């Protein structure tokens with residue numbers, strides 16, 4: 001049987017990019033989708049992201065590090081001296097306010113790793129490493145031994161992961177394949193000329209009875225101005241930084257000087273401390289509205 005599988009990763013709250021990719025994938029007659037994590041933040045997308053993915057045949061959804069950052073912020077795991085922690089905390093508050101209990105529970109229940117058999121091929125699917133969804137262990141320049149850790153079992157023929165925001169195809173030491181579809185909502189390259197291509201990236205695997213017939217690395221144009229307007233209208237915190245991200249490809253997550261200035265200007269630290277102290281608040285189970 002012939003399958004066309006859409007690999008979607010690192011949407012990062014960018015609903016407009018996600019919509020464009022879904023539309024393109026329908027034209028391509030994709031039959032199922034695997035979501036490799038980092039669906040949320042720092043973009044304005046919240047409940048709409050779930051509405052979009054719920055329209056898809058989506059048997060795989062693994063948890064990215066930003067999903068964990070969100071849950072950790074809500075659990076109060078914040079270094080109050082770190083402007084980046086406050087930035088992520090404030091974005092987490094925004095997301096919490098704009099999703100339902102059901103969606104929050106869904107994020108909590110996501111697995112780190114999934115495996116699928118398609119025809120005779122075994123796939124291993126993770127955001128980053130099968131047991132660790134964060135860190136730079138699998139960036140493009142790392143050594144072969146790092147990439148071999150994508151294969152926790154001898155059974156796996158093809159490993160699929162996201163996280164590094166680069167489209168990539170390479171091999172494991174035992175001849176296995178490794179495929180990364182790049183980022184839907186936040187494409188990136190260290191190289192200036194390559195980073196100028198800020199379309200929405202994803203990939204399609206075509207699998208037939210003989211094997212992996214085709215890997216199609218795609219880049220889909222989308223309406224960046226519309227996404228920026230969405231961020232403003234949703235009153236997304238740090239929306240000016242989000243605009244910079246969408247138009248230059250540069251994230252400000254680790255620009256602690258700039259984040260400290262914005263946090264100070266809007267009183268985000270105190271606001272977040274008040275929010276997390278609320279008696280009716282503590283993660284999912286106590287959330288009764290929306």
Ligand SMILES: [Mn+2]
Nearest residue numbers: 038064065163
């Ligand atoms: Mn990630």
